[in-house]
Amino acid sequence: MNNSFYENWTNQVYPGLDRAVDLIHRSTAAHALQAIAQPPVGAEGFLALLSGGAQSVGEQVEAAARRLTEQRFGRTVNLYIPLYLSNACVNDCAYCWFGSSNPAPRKTLTLEEVESEGNRLLGQGYRSLLLVSGEGAGKGEVEYLQSCVLLAKRMGFAQVGMEARAMSVAEYRILAEAGLDSVTIYQETYDPSIYSAVHPKGPKKDFRGRMEAPQRAALAGIRFVGMGVLLGLGDFLRDAVSLASHVKHMQKYHWQTSVSISFPRIHAAPGGFSAAYPVSDRQFVAMIAAMRLAFPDSTLTLSTREAPRLRDRLFGMGINQVSAGSKTSPGAYTLEGKSEEQFPVVDDRTPAQVVEAIRGRGMEWVFKDWDENLRPAPMGSGGSDDGNIA
Numbered sequence: 001m002n003n004s005f006y007e008n009w010t011n012q013v014y015p016g017l018d019r020a021v022d023l024i025h026r027s028t029a030a031h032a033l034q035a036i037a038q039p040p041v042g043a044e045g046f047l048a049l050l051s052g053g054a055q056s057v058g059e060q061v062e063a064a065a066r067r068l069t070e071q072r073f074g075r076t077v078n079l080y081i082p083l084y085l086s087n088a089c090v091n092d093c094a095y096c097w098f099g100s101s102n103p104a105p106r107k108t109l110t111l112e113e114v115e116s117e118g119n120r121l122l123g124q125g126y127r128s129l130l131l132v133s134g135e136g137a138g139k140g141e142v143e144y145l146q147s148c149v150l151l152a153k154r155m156g157f158a159q160v161g162m163e164a165r166a167m168s169v170a171e172y173r174i175l176a177e178a179g180l181d182s183v184t185i186y187q188e189t190y191d192p193s194i195y196s197a198v199h200p201k202g203p204k205k206d207f208r209g210r211m212e213a214p215q216r217a218a219l220a221g222i223r224f225v226g227m228g229v230l231l232g233l234g235d236f237l238r239d240a241v242s243l244a245s246h247v248k249h250m251q252k253y254h255w256q257t258s259v260s261i262s263f264p265r266i267h268a269a270p271g272g273f274s275a276a277y278p279v280s281d282r283q284f285v286a287m288i289a290a291m292r293l294a295f296p297d298s299t300l301t302l303s304t305r306e307a308p309r310l311r312d313r314l315f316g317m318g319i320n321q322v323s324a325g326s327k328t329s330p331g332a333y334t335l336e337g338k339s340e341e342q343f344p345v346v347d348d349r350t351p352a353q354v355v356e357a358i359r360g361r362g363m364e365w366v367f368k369d370w371d372e373n374l375r376p377a378p379m380g381s382g383g384s385d386d387g388n389i390a
């Protein structure tokens, strides 16, 4: 595959990544202040904002990130909601309750059930939907996902995204042609040995296949790609720097696709999994501010994994998109006898309560910021399928 981020990254990880981390450790508050004087920040400024020195000027950094967010997105926060389609999965990610070795009961929604869940969410005002699915073993999985996308579009969701397994270009293209607007695919960690330890089996073991999935989605004509690391799995600084470099790569080679960045962080995980490299609130906020100042036009997304108080503080401070009222199991919005959740939702406020909190910070909420009419004319074939299905 041309311009593979994996190749670039493996070529520069030593000493490039080591040198970047060294620069972070040598950066001071003065470097951080110098960086925010003229946003957006460049590579060295980004590193300075992750440094211990930047902590003493954290308020100024947050204020700069807030100003830039407001300049680019206004005083608004987009709301979206996840709809879990299936918790069946052939992988066994150590941090996930849906892993194949866990005894969680399995459920895949029928299309009728998807419709009833979708209707409940439409009734609450949502127009931006994230379809979530484990990696099913069965034939016909892509056809099932395609049917769910077609259904969601027919029902009136303006923006339909998907967080599922890493796919080939051909598979992403099937979903793009069905109307899929966005693909969310986290690398989880950029440390190959940690990646391999926490993904002991299943197709997700393929580190390179995972790393190249955002590129495949872009080649297939997916308009928005969401990226991130699972904070706490690997070394915070190395993962933050690798992620920023991956985003830069996508922006350089796949500029037709908008990249958004998410910040999933491990707190308590079902099954007793704990973060080997816990990320403090201070590091978490610093990373969000640094990403905003480095990527002013990218959507920065926050899920309900975080506590209400911290979420409220981050609305508009870098973050311009949040989920609210989320449930993390298939059928959780409408079905009796709900299945177990993938991870605990910490902000369990209702959508109305979250809207109130957004308003309380002098901002407005938006249920829809995208419309089919904004979709550009279909792209060309957009590159070849490398057949590398993760």
Ligand code: SF4
Pocket: 089, 090, 091, 092, 093, 096, 097, 098, 099, 100, 133, 134, 135, 204
């Ligand atoms: S994180 Fe995704 S791929 Fe891994 S076990 Fe959970 S559902 Fe499956």
